[in-house]
Amino acid sequence: QEEIASEPGRIVTLRPGQEFRFENDFSENGIVTLKLKSGHAEIFGTELASDPTYAFSGRKVAVYTWHGCTLEVRGKPTVDYIAEEAPMQSYLNVHLALEQLRTAAAEKGDAGPKVMIVGPEDVGKTSLCKILLNYAVKQGNKPIFVDIDPNEGSVSLPGTLSATAISRPIDVEEEFSASSATTGTSPLVYYYGYASALEKPKLYHALVERLAGVVNKKLDQVDVRSSGCIINTPRQFVDVDGYETLTHAIDQFGVNAILVLGHERLYSELTKRFPNGSGISIIKLAKSGGVVTRDKTYRKQLQMHKIKEYFYGTLKGELSPYSSLVSFTDVAVRMVGEGTLAPSSALPLGSERLLQETRLVKVEPGDILLHSILAVSNAPLPDTQTNLTPEQESSLVLGTNLAGFVYVSEVEEEKKKMTVLAPNPGRLPRRFLVMASLKWMED
Numbered sequence: 307q308e309e310i311a312s313e314p315g316r317i318v319t320l321r322p323g324q325e326f327r328f329e330n331d332f333s334e335n336g337i338v339t340l341k342l343k344s345g346h347a348e349i350f351g352t353e354l355a356s357d358p359t360y361a362f363s364g365r366k367v368a369v370y371t372w373h374g375c376t377l378e379v380r381g382k383p384t385v386d387y388i389a390e391e392a393p394m395q396s397y398l399n400v401h402l403a404l405e406q407l408r409t410a411a412a413e414k415g416d417a418g419p420k421v422m423i424v425g426p427e428d429v430g431k432t433s434l435c436k437i438l439l440n441y442a443v444k445q446g447n448k449p450i451f452v453d454i455d456p457n458e459g460s461v462s463l464p465g466t467l468s469a470t471a472i473s474r475p476i477d478v479e480e481e482f483s484a485s486s487a488t489t490g491t492s493p494l495v496y497y498y499g500y501a502s503a504l505e506k507p508k509l510y511h512a513l514v515e516r517l518a519g520v521v522n523k524k525l526d527q528v529d530v531r532s533s534g535c536i537i538n539t540p541r542q543f544v545d546v547d548g549y550e551t552l553t554h555a556i557d558q559f560g561v562n563a564i565l566v567l568g569h570e571r572l573y574s575e576l577t578k579r580f581p582n583g584s585g586i587s588i589i590k591l592a593k594s595g596g597v598v599t600r601d602k603t604y605r606k607q608l609q610m611h612k613i614k615e616y617f618y619g620t621l622k623g624e625l626s627p628y629s630s631l632v633s634f635t636d637v638a639v640r641m642v643g644e645g646t647l648a649p650s651s652a653l654p655l656g657s658e659r660l661l662q663e664t665r666l667v668k669v670e671p672g673d674i675l676l677h678s679i680l681a682v683s684n685a686p687l688p689d690t691q692t693n694l695t696p697e698q699e700s701s702l703v704l705g706t707n708l709a710g711f712v713y714v715s716e717v718e719e720e721k722k723k724m725t726v727l728a729p730n731p732g733r734l735p736r737r738f739l740v741m742a743s744l745k746w747m748e749d
């Protein structure tokens with residue numbers, strides 16, 4: 307960063323309504339910094355301050371200005387240009403409509419809008435969530451950000467469903483990084499363990515139900531009641547196969563506004579299903595021309611980066627993770643799904659699959675755990691006298707929120723011990739650890 311600071315900066319001047327878009331890679335040389343020299347500008351709804359120099363790595367960013375601004379840009383973006391058109395006015399209009407609903411709700415002591423954002427891959431769903439959350443916060447609301455897209459795991463790690471009360475603007479550099487202080491409160495996280503919502507629909511439905519229950523209860527509290535929530539959804543919700551899962555989530559949360567981003571067919575289907583008077587407004591929004599399609603390689607990089615951030619922090623706030631030795635006998639490792647470790651069962655075909663979908667499978671700790679990211683359940687291990695059936699145990703573990711994650715950096719089979727990395731100090735409590743497909747290698 308020091309090197310960059312000594313380079314001469316490039317001045318970028320934006321007229322009202324223009325957007326400066328840039329992309330950069332994850333390398334040290336790829337870091338791009340921004341400073342607001344004059345005027346006003348925002349990144350996905352968060353206003354830039356004029357003092358700080360913002361640093362970015364491995365990002366695709368849009369700096370929008372309503373009234374014009376001058377920026378100083380340092381470093382070498384892989385792509386950068388000024389766009390004349392951005393659909394920000396239509397996003398602002400949606401915000402203003404939601405704000406009216408919030409004001410009306412506050413007057414009557416009702417719940418505020420429960421907004422769901424749906425759309426296919428890479429249309430800007432998550433970015434729109436950030437914009438709407440930031441605009442709501444700016445007007446003094448405390449909206450809940452609900453993320454039921456397990457592919458992204460925005461506030462936690464991939465494989466999770468979560469809810470977070472947002473009380474401050476989202477940090478432009480750290481975004482929803484798991485270690486970011488942006489959100490004020492720590493998120494409520496459940497573990498699903500798969501990237502696609504349709505991989506284990508029964509488990510997914512069960513977790514959505516659980517999360518919706520908690521969110522709706524939270525929205526009973528006076529201070530957040532009228533703020534409502536913004537729900538980010540997985541791209542599978544636009545598929546015909548995902549329809550049932552989509553409507554289940556709409557029901558569970560009691561959604562009353564659905565924003566359809568860049569998908570005519572789904573918009574038309576939803577307007578038929580929820581006509582005027584159904585209590586659910588369906589709003590069609592255009593995708594921003596700036597949204598970048600992210601290929602598999604970039605997504606994998608992003609995922610690995612997110613894991614690294616979970617343990618080591620960000621450019622802005624570094625963390626030193628803690629290593630500790632864990633005895634195999636002090637933890638119970640379970641795996642989501644049947645896999646090859648599933649016990650054979652005499653149940654008829656079909657019913658077996660359904661049952662196993664929400665049943666965790668015992669994993670003998672050993673080399674199989676090496677380099678795994680394990681979810682640490684908040685569910686304590688029952689004492690040795692208590693015998694839970696596999697079904698009871700599974701609903702206890704999956705139905706309890708997560709304490710966090712650990713990384714298995716070393717396994718000593720003979721000593722029956724393993725070394726785990728955790729973001730916080732202290733002994734790993736006697737807990738259930740849940741393994742899915744997430745693996746990581748420290749570099």
Ligand code: ATP
Nearest residue numbers: 327366367368427428429430431432433596597598
């Ligand atoms: P997914 O289906 O993977 O969840 P999504 O629909 O949530 O994708 P986003 O994550 O919001 O899409 O956007 C995809 C990428 O494009 C992100 O890296 C985001 O930062 C970037 N992006 C979004 N809007 C803009 C814009 N106006 N200019 C530049 N980049 C943008």
Ligand code: MN
Nearest residue numbers: 431432455458
């Ligand atoms: Mn997304």
